[in-house]
Amino acid sequence: MERMAVLYATKTKQSKKLAEAIGSAFKVKVKNIKENPTLHDIVLLFIVGSIYG
Numbered sequence: 001m002e003r004m005a006v007l008y009a010t011k012t013k014q015s016k017k018l019a020e021a022i023g024s025a026f027k028v029k030v031k032n033i034k035e036n037p038t039l040h041d042i043v044l045l046f047i048v049g050s051i052y053g
Contacts, residue, residue, distance in 0.1 A: 003043040007033045010050070019048040 006028050008019035016030075023030035031037040039045070 003041055004028050004045070005037070005039055005042050006030045006046045006048065007037065008048040009033045010048075012050070015048045015050050019046070022046050022048065 004026060006019050006023045006026070008015045008030060009032070010016045016032075019030045022028075033047070033049075
């Protein structure tokens, strides 16, 4: 799907692994949110991050 994006933020690389699994399932390139990716015409957005408590 062209109008789909998968972004992730991680400290321990676990969220990156999950984001890559989602990206490979939908054949979408995964991007780190710290790199400030530009998003244009996105219909479906996955944001993967962990919860620290």
